[in-house]
Amino acid sequence: MNVQSIQQAIELEKLRSQVAELERQNKKLSKQIRVNESLYLSILDALPINIFLEDPEGRTIYANKQVCLSNGVSLDKIVGKTIFDYFPLEIAKLNRAYDLEVWKKRQLITREFPSGYKGEEHHMFSGKTIIHIDESDEDFLLGFALEITDRVRAENRLKESEEKFRSLTEQAADSFFLIGTDGMFTEVNPTACEVLNFSKEELLRMSTEMVFSKLPEKIKHLKIDSKEQASSNFEDLMTGKDDTQIPVDINIRLIHIGENQMYFALCRDIRDKKRAEAQIKHMAFHDALTDLPNRWAIQSIIEEHITQKNVPSSILGFILLDLDYFKVVNDSLGHEAGDLLLKEVSKRLQDATDHREVKLARFGGDEFIILIPQLSSEKEITEICDRIMEVMAAPFLIKGQRLNISTSMGISFYPKDGTDLNSLIKNADLAMYGSKELGRSCYSLYHPDMKHHANKRMDLEILLRKALDENEFILYYQPKVNLHTGEINGMEALIRWKNKLDQIILPDAFIPIAEETGLINPIGEWVLREACRQCKEWQDLGFGDLTISVNLSPKQFQRQNLVGMIISVLEETGLSPNSLELEVTEGIVMKNPEEAVIVLQELKQLGIKISIDDFGTGFSSLSYLKFFPIDILKIDRSFIANIERDDADAKITSAVISLAHSLKINVVAEGVENGEQYDFLVNRSCDYAQGNFISKPVDPKEVKSLLVYDEAFIIT
Structure with a gap:
């Protein structure tokens, strides 16, 4: 292997090593990148x-x-x-x-x-x-x-709440104010603008002192630094643009909006409530019919007068006044006419007492009170009474009727005659009753003797009740003679009171009190029952044609179940209705002629005879005679007393007899005291007569003797 090859191998080995290193680094980098990517993704996911x-x-x-x-x-x-x-x-x-x-x-x-x-x-x-x-x-x-x-x-909910709040405040009948801690208005609703007659822009430039009376002071008492909501509720006055005073009921609340503190005031207009309260107060102290002050108003005036430190010589005068014969108006013309009369009377009394210190009030019914504070002398009050008499003298025109209404007045004084309302009323009432006893249409000052007189009347009332319970009443009978035959064919029952001392008390002494107290009804029923029983007893003894006459008082005639009571008495006693004659006065039937006709017709249908007593003394119209189912007219004794000497009385008596006969009505003359009167009546064809000339009223035993021994009692 040459050097070149070796060198190439070395370079190749280096290259492999570098590639391997690069692969390791790349793997490391890829891993790092994946780790980073995973980290980034984890971060993004987190x-x-x-x-x-x-x-x-x-x-x-x-x-x-x-x-x-x-x-x-x-x-x-x-x-x-x-x-x-x-x-x-x-x-x-x-x-x-x-x-x-x-x-x-x-x-x-x-x-x-x-x-x-x-x-x-x-x-x-x-x-x-x-x-x-x-x-x-x-x-x-x-x-x-x-x-x-x-x-x-959350924002939507807040927005919705804000919209609801805005809608509620804008449509609310109450005024709404947001107030800053400086007292300036920061928001108001349309109702506030309407009530105050300011525009929203005007109000947002105003403070609470410019609109409210009490609110500025009330705000000071709220806990401005408190984290809790403080609130207060009270009545206040808002002043509008035209200075109108608007009473409101306010609820003021401290609220927190974020870091800010504000006052939220909700004001309810209470003008209607105040008017209603004023009306209720007026009604409580004023008479509904005449709008005059009532008894409670007078009470407060007297209390105020008593508590004041008056001048020592100052006198308070008190007049109690009622209308004479007011009940006749109610009974004859109806309650509507009575109400109209009371209104007219109140106007005249206001004219007569037109003085800032004189207080006129309606006491109730037909009674009025006149209060005169700060009198310097008692004479001043009599001058007022004279003016009242003067304004009351002119006739009243009520529902087409001219009415002459007089008044009776009683006067008492504070403190001489009483130191409170009840005692002043009581004593003035006694004085007023004294005026009525004097003939009405006048005034009387209270005197202590009146109390003694009133006590006697009260004692008499107590004795009357006791007399009724203990059967102290008795009946006397006065015969009635048939002037055509001279026979006694009737008796008139006349009540007497025989007390524990065996004293006989005549009806004039107790019947008026019985009328006033209502005792006349049980007494009258007893009279009717006893008279019917006695008449039946006489008839059973053989006097079968005998009739009995019984007087009916005004109170009895007004009794709701009068006819039923009479039927019951007749059934109980067994007396035939044909044997009963009921006597009523002109005044009774003329108080309410329409109702009187109905009652009389019911009695007539039963077979009972109807007699008009004291004819000629009343104020009736003769035209009513043809409408009433009348059997008998009784000529009053005042005409009979002088017929033999007084030409006018003789002519009146003759005219009444002629008038009655033309209407097929029998005539009874009462109070016949001598033969001349008797002969006059016989000559004028009068039907019946009674009086002392024939017989005084006698007890039942004497009647029996008269009937037994004088079955043909003929006056010659």
């Missing part, structure tokens, strides 16, 4: 950011693990595919347009973008750019994306 590479056609060349996780697919479903393969169509179109914009501008473009897979909505912050890879000599689209779904959803 990043919480979507990283992907797309070719110009939009096919995915590379995608890290986060891309698979975000889209819920495996890598083999992404690599080599386009977004149209795994995104919803609309989202895919938006993304492809995004890609084409990046390819066109060849610069980094970022944006928030919707993403999603299988209908799931996601939001991404995405960035895309174009890169060049030398080894492949190609351009690719490199993209990255960070999921911001939670942030977007």
